[in-house]
Amino acid sequence: QSKQGDLTRVTISGGGDPSCYPRFTDLIELLGSMEAPLHIGYTSGKGWDDPKTADLLIDNGLSEISFTVFAADPALRKRYMHDPTPDISLKILEKLCEHADVYAAAVILPGINDGPVLEHTCSWLEERGAKGIILMRFANATNQGLILGNGPVIPGQRVHTITEFRDIITDIQSRHQMKISGTPLWDPEIGCPFAILNEPDLLKKLPQVSRRASVLSGAIAAPYVQKILTECGAQAPVIAVDKEIACLITIEDLQSVPLADLEETVILPGRAFIHDPEAADVLSRDGTVRLVVRGPEMLTADAETSMGMTRDQVLEMEMNGFSQLIWIINRFGKD
Incomplete structure (x- = not known):
């Protein structure tokens, strides 16, 4: 991204997960040499197995990152995200929160990472300085968005109704200062969609x-x-x-x-x-x-x-x- 010929930001985005790129370190060091703020549009972090990755990103100008957390509980992250080193991933996330604008994300599964688990996750993120979290309603059927014939993703797993999901967001936002919103809806602060x-x-x-x-x-x-x-x-x-x-x-x-x-x-x-x-x-x-x-x-x-x-x-x-x-x-x- 440039303005009047000057590079103002470099964004890494696409269909894959940057944390799993085999030459991620080389890429970050190359982009860091351009001396422009670095924005990572999405990562799960589960490809990172070295706490020093946080220093690599910070030293090379990371300014913003979207990080899928699922839960601040390493055991849940390991089971449902198949993260081989969940403790390290969370340590990296924790340090990034101190030095960059971090927007977390979590796909919400009823009975798994909602309720008290979600409250703990939001508190954990807020205490460490995250700017916000996007809650994503889990989809498990074709009408919910699985258009590739790959449903159900988790046989027998319940899905929140739209009303339930909206109420969860409204409720948890009322207890936190960081921004909490959801997709496909809703954003209590702005009142959208619509x-x-x-x-x-x-x-x-x-x-x-x-x-x-x-x-x-x-x-x-x-x-x-x-x-x-x-x-x-x-x-x-x-x-x-x-x-x-x-x-x-x-x-x-x-x-x-x-x-x-x-x-x-x-x-x-x-x-x-x-x-x-x-x-x-x-x-x-x-x-x-x-x-x-x-x-x-x-x-x-x-x-x-x-x-x-x-x-x-x-x-x-x-x-x-x-x-x-x-x-x-x-x-x-x-x-």
């Missing part, structure tokens, strides 16, 4: 919906999207598919959509994993030819996005996203 619902003056500034189109969304977001569009005069209902996360909707989800409920124009989530012509075929198989178009990529911010944002920035994102969605409805919808 913080705009608490801002009636901003809702009034959105364009009015003047045409009819069916907006498809995930099961979690659909009620919120419906409320906002209704405030803007929409008559057509938002259609919720069985998949909870809109960005993970696949063609299989469309096959169970009741076609009789659809308008002649159907708007898909911008990031849905669907080939548009195939979607048009599936949604037109009752003989009504339907126009399928894409909506905005983002309508709001989940915790992974809002963790580094202000409330005003989230509201601006939502205003832009819904203004664009309403423009698409009015451009491609039917009278």
